[in-house]
Amino acid sequence: MKVFTGEDTTLIVEGPAEVKIVDGFFSIFGLDASPGFECKVNAFKAAPFYTVEGGSLVVSGGKVSCINGNSIPKSWVDALNKIKEKSGSVIVLGEVDTGKSGFITFLANSLLKGGKRVALIDADTGQSDIGPPTTIGLGLMSKPVVMLSEVPLYDAVFIGLTSPSGLLHRSVAATSFLCRKAKNELNADYVLINTTGWVGDPGGRDLKLSKILAVSPEYIVSIGNLEHITRFVERIYRVIKVDPAHALRPRSREERRSIRTNQYARYFQGAEVETIQVEKIGVAYSFLWTGKRLQSAEIERLCKEIGLEILWAEEALDALILVVNTPLSPKVKESIEESYAKTVKIITPEELKNVLVAFGGSGKMFLGLGIILDFDPSTGELKVYTNVKAEDVEFMQVGYIKINPETFEEQGWIERWSL
Numbered sequence: 001m002k003v004f005t006g007e008d009t010t011l012i013v014e015g016p017a018e019v020k021i022v023d024g025f026f027s028i029f030g031l032d033a034s035p036g037f038e039c040k041v042n043a044f045k046a047a048p049f050y051t052v053e054g055g056s057l058v059v060s061g062g063k064v065s066c067i068n069g070n071s072i073p074k075s076w077v078d079a080l081n082k083i084k085e086k087s088g089s090v091i092v093l094g095e096v097d098t099g100k101s102g103f104i105t106f107l108a109n110s111l112l113k114g115g116k117r118v119a120l121i122d123a124d125t126g127q128s129d130i131g132p133p134t135t136i137g138l139g140l141m142s143k144p145v146v147m148l149s150e151v152p153l154y155d156a157v158f159i160g161l162t163s164p165s166g167l168l169h170r171s172v173a174a175t176s177f178l179c180r181k182a183k184n185e186l187n188a189d190y191v192l193i194n195t196t197g198w199v200g201d202p203g204g205r206d207l208k209l210s211k212i213l214a215v216s217p218e219y220i221v222s223i224g225n226l227e228h229i230t231r232f233v234e235r236i237y238r239v240i241k242v243d244p245a246h247a248l249r250p251r252s253r254e255e256r257r258s259i260r261t262n263q264y265a266r267y268f269q270g271a272e273v274e275t276i277q278v279e280k281i282g283v284a285y286s287f288l289w290t291g292k293r294l295q296s297a298e299i300e301r302l303c304k305e306i307g308l309e310i311l312w313a314e315e316a317l318d319a320l321i322l323v324v325n326t327p328l329s330p331k332v333k334e335s336i337e338e339s340y341a342k343t344v345k346i347i348t349p350e351e352l353k354n355v356l357v358a359f360g361g362s363g364k365m366f367l368g369l370g371i372i373l374d375f376d377p378s379t380g381e382l383k384v385y386t387n388v389k390a391e392d393v394e395f396m397q398v399g400y401i402k403i404n405p406e407t408f409e410e411q412g413w414i415e416r417w418s419l
C-alpha cells in the first residue's frame with residue numbers, strides 16, 4: 001500500500017509491517033530517514049513517521065493512520081536538551097503504555113546522533129525490548145533504530161519470572177550490575193534504563209525507589225504524573241517530567257502474553273537439545289543441584305526408612321534434596337527433617353519438565369535461555385532445549401516459569417524456591 005502525506009504530519013504505522021520510504025524525509029523516534037530507507041515495525045507496536053514537508057511511504061502489512069503535527073511531545077525534546085547537558089545514567093519511569101519504550105528510542109537515537117556512546121538497560125522483564133522476557137538486558141546502540149529490539153544484546157541478568165513481583169531485590173541488583181558493566185566494559189557516555197510500568201502499590205513503589213538509589217542516576221524521567229515517587233526523589237536527584245505519548249492504544253493482558261510468546265519463539269530459533277552435566281556447573285535459585293551427593297550407603301538407609309526408591313539425593317547447608325518418583329507422606333518427610341535437622345526438598349522428575357533456565361559463562365552473566373526437557377538422575381544429565389552450546393555453560397540459574405518447548409506459550413509459574 002502506498003501512502004502519501006502532506007506537510008507537518010505523522011503517519012502512525014502499526015505492526016507487523018514493513019515500511020519503505022519512497023519520497024521525502026521522515027523522522028522516526030529521532031531517526032532521520034530519507035528515500036530508500038526500509039524498516040520493520042513489530043507486531044503490537046507502532047512507529048511514528050513524522051515529516052515536515054510531506055512525502056510517501058510503501059507499507060506492507062499492518063495498519064496506518066495519520067495525525068496532524070509531530071507525535072513526539074515538545075516535552076520530550078526539552079528533556080533531551082536537558083539530558084544532553086550532563087552524561088551519565090537516566091532512569092525512565094512511567095505506567096504501562098505511557099510511551100517509556102518510545103521515549104527511550106527517541107532519546108537514544110537523538111544522543112547517538114550527537115556522537116555519544118549510548119547503552120540501554122531494559123529492566124522491563126515482562127515487555128522487554130532488549131533480551132528475552134524474564135531477563136534484564138543490556139545493549140549498546142550501534143546505529144539508530146525504529147524498534148528497540150534491533151539493539152544487539154551485550155549481556156543480561158536472568159530474573160526467573162516475567163514479573164519482578166517477589167523478586168524485587170534481584171531486579172535491583174541486576175540493574176545496578178548491568179549499569180556498572182555499561183560504564184566499565186562498554187564505556188558508555190549514557191546508560192538509559194527502561195523500567196516496568198509497575199509504579200503503584202508497595203511493591204512498585206519500593207522497586208522504583210530502590211532502583212533509583214542503587215543506580216544514583218544523573219536524571220530521572222517521569223512520564224506522566226508520578227508525584228507519589230518524584231516528590232521524594234527530586235530532593236536528591238534531577239527529575240524531568242514529560243508528557244505521555246498521546247493516542248496510544250493500550251495492550252491487553254492477552255496481547256502482552258502473545259508478545260512474549262513471539263519473543264520466546266524468536267529467541268529459541270535454531271535451538272537444539274543439549275546435554276548438561278549438572279555436577280560440573282554452578283547452579284543458583286534452586287536447592288536442587290547445589291549440594292553434595294549422598295553416599296550410596298546413606299541413600300540405601302534412607303530408602304529403607306521411607307520405603308521408596310530414591311533416584312537422586314544431595315545435601316546442602318540448608319536442605320536435604322531428594323528426587324523421587326512419588327511424593328512422600330508429610331509424616332515421613334517430617335521424620336527425615338527431624339533426623340537431618342534441615343528442610344527436606346522432595347522433587348519429582350516430572351516437576352522439572354519445561355522449567356525455564358538461563359545459562360552463563362565466559363565472562364557473560366547471560367549466554368541464553370533453556371527449557372528443561374528431562375533430568376536423568378542415574379547419570380546426572382540434564383537435557384535442555386537451548387541455543388547455548390553445552391561446552392560453554394559454566395553456570396545455570398533456575399527460573400520459576402514453565403514454557404512449552406513446541407509452542408513457546410507460558411504454562412504458568414511455579415512456586416519460588418520449590419525446586
Ligand SMILES: Nc1ncnc2c1ncn2[C@@H]1O[C@H](COP(=O)(O)OP(=O)(O)OP(=O)(O)O)[C@@H](O)[C@H]1O
Nearest residue numbers: 045046048071096097098099100101102127197245
Ligand atoms: N511519541 C510516540 N508517537 C507515536 N507512537 C508512539 C510514541 N511513543 C510510543 N509510541 C508507540 O505506542 C505504543 C506504546 O508505547 P510504548 O511501547 O513506548 O509504551 P510503554 O510505556 O513502553 O509500554 P509498556 O508498559 O508495555 O512497556 C508502542 O507501539 C510505541 O511504539
Ligand SMILES: [Mg+2]
Nearest residue numbers: 100101124127
Ligand atoms: Mg515498554
